[in-house]
Amino acid sequence: KPSAYPKKSTLERINDVDQRTVLNVSAKAEDLNANPAQAGDILRIPSVLEKVEDTIALRGHVYRPGVQSFKDGMRLTDVISSVDQLKPGSDLRYGLIKRYLPPQQTLKVLSFRMDRALADPSSEYNIELKSKDEILVFGLYPRDQKLSPEYEEMAAQAEEFANSSAAFSDARITGLPLDYQTSSTDNAQSPLLDRDRAHSRTRFTVTEFEKEAAYWGRKWVIDEILEELRAQSEIGNPS
Incomplete structure (x- = not known):
């Protein structure tokens, strides 16, 4: 082949x-x-590696999320050149860039202000990008409490994943929607619930993950980032 x-x-x-x-x-x-x-x-005879080199990923509250090619010297405004690429209600004052540093692929997270980068592309706010960076754009406003049918299905998948996970079999999600509320007896297990929720993304396609992240908002995304940062902490070197 x-x-x-x-x-x-x-x-x-x-x-x-x-x-x-x-x-x-x-x-x-x-x-x-x-x-x-x-x-x-x-x-x-093995196949080539699945990972793709020299790419930039754009995710979140944008019209066209996805992966595009990377070139040396690219900056933030080379990926988001105008507010027309962002959905209404995008947060122009706070976004994140996920970056994995060699050789151990350690996660580093940078924050950016899209309003200042677009206002002055020559400024330091227009951050220079690296290959495999992931740009996250958030929305300002929470969604309605009522879930649409597609989100109901994804929420059910997330709950099924949490209930069936061998690693976190004692954790369960009880309070959908808007945040995964737990009963008073489950409060001690909230870290496990957060982790189950983060790992539930593996059950979704890329498009479904975009919808899920857009619905639950920045907390859903940032909780997962914080979990990854905590996991790479070392004694005497907290993340």
Whole structure:
């Protein structure tokens, strides 16, 4: 297939003493000809990595969320060039950029003011971007308490995930909608509820996640970021 990565191919083979061995081959004709096929051989040709390099992601209260190509020297206004790209009620005074720093892919979070970046693109407010940055734009106003049918379905999926999770089987979501309210007996487990809620995004497609984040607002998104920052803390080096 076009997605194959033959340089990392392996050949599993049973040797003369009935032990299974693994040979590294490139899947080129000369390598394969040097290893004539034997009974029990398994040739594995992996695919290229799923991750995409040199991209910028735009998410949140925008008309066209998604991924676009990155070029060196890109700044915030190269991705959001005007307020026309933002939905009505966007927060122009506070947004976030998620950035993972090599070599350990440590999360760093930058805040930005879109109003000042657009007013003066040559200023420091027009932050220079890095490859794989994720730009998050928030809305100013909360949604109505009543959920639409599509959000009802996603809320049910989130609740099902929390109830069925082996890692957090004791946590449950009881108070949908607008925030995941818990009964007084569940207050001690609120961190688990927050984590279940954050991990429930893995059940959604990208489009569904955008809708979910837009509905629950910045708290839903920021809680997940805080959880990730806490997880990378070290003794003597809090996040």
